[in-house]
Amino acid sequence: xxxxxxxxxxxxxxxxxxxxxxxxxxxxxxxxxxxxxxxxxxxxxxxxxxxxxxxxxxxxxxxxxxxxxxxxxxxxxxxxxxxxxxxxxxxxxxxxxxxxxxxxxxxxxxxxxxxxxxxxxxxxxxxxxxxxxxxxxxxxxxxxxxxxxxxxxxxxxxxxxxxxxxxxxxxxxxxxxxxxxxxxxxxxxxxxxxxxxxxxxxxxxxxxxxxxxxxxxxxxxxxxxxxxxxxxxxxxxxxxxxxxxxxxxxxxxxxxxxxxxxxxxxxxxxxxxxxxxxxxxxxxxxxxxxxxxxxxxxxxxxxxxxxxxxxxxxxxxxxxxxxxxxxxxxxxxxxxxxxxxxxxxxxxxxxxxxxxxxxxxxxxxxxxxxxxxxxxxxxxxxx
Numbered sequence: 119x120x121x122x123x124x125x126x127x128x129x130x131x132x133x134x135x136x137x138x139x140x141x142x143x144x145x146x147x148x149x150x151x152x153x154x155x156x157x158x159x160x161x162x163x164x165x166x167x168x169x170x171x172x173x174x175x176x177x178x179x180x181x182x183x184x185x186x187x188x189x190x191x192x193x194x195x196x197x198x199x200x201x202x203x204x205x206x207x208x209x210x211x212x213x214x215x216x217x218x219x220x221x222x223x224x225x226x227x228x229x230x231x232x233x234x235x236x237x238x239x240x241x242x243x244x245x246x247x248x249x250x251x252x253x254x255x256x257x258x259x260x261x262x263x264x265x266x267x268x269x270x271x272x273x274x275x276x277x278x279x280x281x282x283x284x285x286x287x288x289x290x291x292x293x294x295x296x297x298x299x300x301x302x303x304x305x306x307x308x309x310x311x312x313x314x315x316x317x318x319x320x321x322x323x324x325x326x327x328x329x330x331x332x333x334x335x336x337x338x339x340x341x342x343x344x345x346x347x348x349x350x351x352x353x354x355x356x357x358x359x360x361x362x363x364x365x366x367x368x369x370x371x372x373x374x375x376x377x378x379x380x381x382x383x384x385x386x387x388x389x390x391x392x393x394x395x396x397x398x399x400x401x402x403x404x405x406x407x408x409x410x411x412x413x414x415x416x417x418x419x420x421x422x423x424x425x426x427x428x429x430x431x432x433x434x435x436x437x438x439x440x441x442x443x444x445x446x447x448x449x450x451x452x453x454x455x456x457x458x459x460x461x462x463x464x465x466x467x468x469x470x471x472x473x474x475x476x477x478x479x480x481x482x483x484x485x486x487x488x489x490x491x492x493x494x495x496x497x498x499x500x501x
Contacts, residue, residue: 125192132193136196139169152328155328156283157330159281163242164238166239167237168238168239173237174213176217176233177221181236191421194367195370198372203326203474204326204477206371207326207371212236214364217243219289219360222356231307242285243286244282244287246276247276247290248278253278253487254486257303257354263292263341270292270341271338273336273339274336275333276333276334277321277333278331283330286310286311289307291305300355301352303354305348305356305357306346314337315334317334318335369420371481375478376413377411377414380410380452383459386459386460387403403459410451413448416444417444435498436495442488446481454475457474
């Protein structure tokens, strides 16, 4: 793939370090975590934070490593080699979803109290935007934060919250004004140890089984004024920017996931003899796999183009939306098609392909559904 064009020896050293960590500290435990429906996030994140993996591109003053987007891409690519989707999702929530707004818009107090401990793995973070009646339509959210003296009173609920059972704090979007339009929402850091917070229930999911997902409830929680992120009533705009970090994280997880799935499938097809010949000799299967590899390479090169744009400080909303749209569709095609190639064995939960099939379905739904990505692309393209 000519990766040496993009990556230096220093990059390769970081890649090896992350890959070794994944193989030694994560993959041996994945089956147990999947069975338990829970990852010991405080323990895992503490280990990752000590090695600098959670804050690779964040400023050193904020607890990060001060490196660039190429290094972040490397970390995401190697996390994609974890033997399930739930663990990389939990990691990306910590490093790419719940913390970017704290870095870009947060006060010194927020950075020192929440961002730095999160990047060091000392606190688990979650992003709390989605509600029972407000998913892709973020402007429809109903959770409110009303000023009351020296604090805000937070009331409402959030759902589908990754890391929600273990989070020490939430980066939460709430309505702070009844005025119409987008300038009626604010972002807050919400510590989960304040009275009035409750986990309503742990959600039982089709896939991403090792990642805990929760429905949360807020009843007159007193949120200190200093926990407001950025300016009041500008949280919607801030969250839209944060979504771009979230959706970018999906891209390396997707194209590496496709490549790993195809590699595992080829290995199985080589050993599976049907009507006297290995299945890998069947042209229809070989060509299907080749086509998927070409599509994965296309998404990978689009991702590297996005990294160059990010490094140049350019707006990447259109390109990231394109990448997520393509990645979600490709993952669905590949995991469905490869499971079919495994035949009856693919239907067994003991096979990794069945887990990949279940986990991959979320990519075209979460973080902005494929239909939403198409609409963003259309508007950004002027029609």
